[in-house]
Amino acid sequence: MFPASRYSSKAHRCIRALKTVQTEHAAPQLYTTLHRRKCSSVSTPRITTHYTIHSRDKDSRWEGIEMERFADEADVVIVGGGPAGLSAAIRLKQLANEHEKELRVCLVEKASQIGAHTLSGACLEPTALSELFPDWKERGAPMNTPVTEDVFSILTEKHRIPVPILPGLPMRNHGNYIVRLGNFVHWLGEQAEELGVELYPGYAAAEVLFHEDGSVKGIATNDVGIAKDGSPKDVFERGMELHAKVTLFGEGCHGHLAKQLYKQFNLRENCEPQTYAIGLKEVWVIDEKKWRPGRVEHSVGWPLNRNTYGGSFLYHLNEGEPLVALGFVVGLDYTNPYLSPFREFQRWKHHPSVAPTLEGGSRIAYGARALNEGGIQSIPKLTFPGGLLIGCSPGFMNVPKIKGTHTAMKSGMLAAEAIFPKVTAEGLDSETTGLHVPEYAEALKNSWVWKELHSVRNIRPSFHNYFGLYGGMIYTGVFYWIFRGKEPWTLKHAGLDANQLKPAKECTPIEYPKPDGKISFDLLSSVALSGTNHEGDQPPHLTLKNDSVPVERNLAIYDGPEQRFCPAGVYEYVPLETGDGMRLQINAQNCVHCKTCDIKDPSQNINWVVPEGGGGPAYNGM
C-alpha cells in the first residue's frame, strides 16, 4: 500500500522547488520565506492552549462564565514555602509576638505539602538557623549529620586526583550539617504553623495583582478546572485573591512571577543577567559496609570537559538507614547542544571512585532543579512598591561553596525585620497602594550575606578563560584563598545562558553509554521515582510564545536541545502523523518544576507558568 498522501506532498514540494529555482534571480528571499511560512503553518499543530498566551477575553468558549474572584485581606502574603519564605514568616510572627501586635501572615505554596518541591544537596551552614532559632536542637530540627570528612577531587576518565581542602577555601565544610532539605523545610513549616502563620500548601500563586497606581496589591491563586484545550470544565472555579500591605516573593530559582516583576518594574536594568546551573540528585540506600556517615565528597572534571562548568556531590547521611545523597551539577552556559545533563550524571556514577559505593545498593529517589550561579553581579533591584524579592529568586547562592540556603534564610529574616515596623505602623493606608520597603535592600547590603557574596564574586566568572576549569581553580587559589576576594575588580559573566549554545552542526554529538539498570538508569524510570504528576486535563503549563519556533529554530539549528536538557522527558520531537517532518510533543505531566527549559531555550520561546496547585514532584526529604 502506497502512502499516497506522503508521495503527493513530496511531489508538490518538488514542483514548488522547481518554480523557485526558475525565478530565483527575481526575488529569492521573498520566495523562500513565503514558502517556509506556508509549509510550517500547514504542519504545525497547535501546542499551546494556556490563557496566558491565548487570552480568554476573546475566546467564545468563555462567554458567560463567572470570572469574579473571592478576595481576602492579610497583612503580609508570602509566595513560596521554601527556606526563605518560611524564615520570613517565622521572623514576622516572632516579632509580632515580641511586640504583642496582631499580624496576619499568609503563605501560599504550589506543592501539595511543605517540602515536596524542595531539592538540594545539602550541606547546611547553621549560621542563619541559629539566628532564627538559637534553640533549634531542642526544637528537634532534623540536623542529624555533622560533617566529619571532607573530600575534594579532580576526576579523569579512570582516576581521581585528590585536592587538599585547606582551611579558608570556600568548599570547606567543617561545622556544617548534611541535611535532607525537604525534611528541614517541613520542620520549618511546623515551626511556622505553631507561631500562627497561615500555611496553604497546594495553592499556587498564578498572578500578581496591582493597585491603580501600579504598586503590588497581592496575588491570585490558580484557576482550576480548565480542560487541556483551554475550555472551561464543569468543575471550573476561579482562583482566589489574597491582598496584602506587602507581598514577599520567594519562588526559588527563576520564579515565574519574579520573571514578570523584572519586566514590570525594570528591576534588572543595573545588574548582569542571572546565570544558572542544573542540579540532578538521587538518594540511594547502600550496603552498610560502604556507609561512612558524615562524609562529604565533591568532584570536578570528568565526565565534563574543562570548558563546561560542573561537578558532583556525594554525601553520606546519618539518619538510621545507610543513605547517601548524590548528584551532579552542570552549568547552563554549556555550548554543546548535544550535551545531556541527565546522561552526564548517569555516566559519572560509573567512575571507579563512585561506583563501588553504589554497588549492592538501591536507588530510592530522583529529582532535579535549576540553581543560581550569578552571585552578586546578578542580583536585581530587590524592592518595588508593594513587594520584595527574597531567597534564590533574586539569587544569593554562594557558588564555590554551593550553598544558598543559609543566605536565603537570612534574606527572609532581614525582609521580615525591615517590613515589620512599616506594616504595623499606625495610620497605614493600604487600600490603594502597596508598601515600599527599600530598608530591606539596605539591611541586606550591610549584612554578612553581602560580605560573603562579595568575597566570592569572581570565582565563577574566572572559569571563562581558555583553560576553563583549571584557570578557574588557579584564580580561586590565588585570589580567594590568599587575598580573600579583596581584589579591586569584578569579573563579568558571559551573558544569558540561552545565548551560549553553538549550532548543532558546529558541535560533535556525545556518545553516552547505555544505562545498565543497576547503577545508571534510563530517564523515564527516574522520572517515575520523583513521584511527579499533574492533573492530565489541563492546558500544558510549558507555554510557547510561538508554536512553530521549536521545529523551525530549535530543531533546525540546535537539534532540539530541550529533549536533552529537560531532566524529566517533557520535550520530545516526534515524527508527524503525515510522515514528513517532526513536531514538538510536550509531556507536561512529567514536569518536575526545575525551570531549566525556561532558562536554556536558545529561542527563549518557552515560558514556564505555574500549573494547578498540588501538582508537580512528590519529593520526600530531598
Place this chain on the structure above:
Amino acid sequence: MSGRVLVGVKRVIDYAVKIRVKPDKSSVVTDGVKHSMNPFCEIAVEEAVKMKEKKLIKEVVAVSCGPQQAQETIRTALAMGADRGIHVEVTGKDYETLGPLQISKIMAALAKKEEAQLIILGKQAIDDDCNQTGQMTAALLDWPQGTFASEVSLEGDKIKVVREVDGGLETIKINIPAVITADLRLNTPRYATLPNIMKAKKKKIANMKPADLGVDITSRLEVLRVDEPPQRQAGVKVETVEDLVSKLKEAGLV
C-alpha cells in the same frame, strides 16, 4: 428523608508516588510520603454534597479514622462541602493493624450515635484494595447496600442505585437507611478551593477514640511479611519456529 449522611474518607498514599517496602519487610514506608484522600472517597463526598445542594439531605458528616494527619483529609472534605467532621483517633500499632472490619464497626456505632440515614463510602481504598468496608458496615447495621454505584437517585423513601457489575449495569431499589459505595463514574469531584479551605477551618471536627464508641479494634489478622512484586524477567527472542519449539521443550512446557 430527614437527612444526615455519614461519609467515610481515608487518607492514603498518593496514587502517583512510587512506594517502597521497609527494609524489615513489615510494611510500606509512609514517613514523609505524599498522602491524599482516597479517590473513591472524594467521589463519595462529592455525591453527598450534591445531594445536600439539591436539598435532598440536611447534613453531611465526614468521618476519618487514623492519626493526627487524618484531620487534613477531613479538612479537605469540609472544604468540598461537608458540614462537620468526626476524627476517630487511632495511632501507632493500632493504626497499622486497622482494617475494614474495625472501620465498619466504628461506622456502624457512629451511624447509630448520629442517627444517620445514609452512609456513603468509596468502593475500595487504593492502598489495600479490600472492597469490604461498605458491605461489612451494612451487615453490622442490617441495612441494605448499594455497592459500585454509578448512579444514585432518591425516590420518596427508597433509593434507586445503578450498580456497575461484571455483566453490565444492574438497577436496584433499596430502603432507607442504607449504605452506598461509590464507583468511578458516579460523579467528578469538585476541587477544594482556597476560600473553601479557609472557611473549613471554622467548621467543627469532633475528636474521639474507638473505645468511646464501645468498639474493640483488636485485629484478627497478622501481617507476616510484605514483599515487592517479583522483577519482570526479560523475554527471549527466537529466530525460527523450530527454535521456539525447542525452547518450549527445554522448559518442559511441550
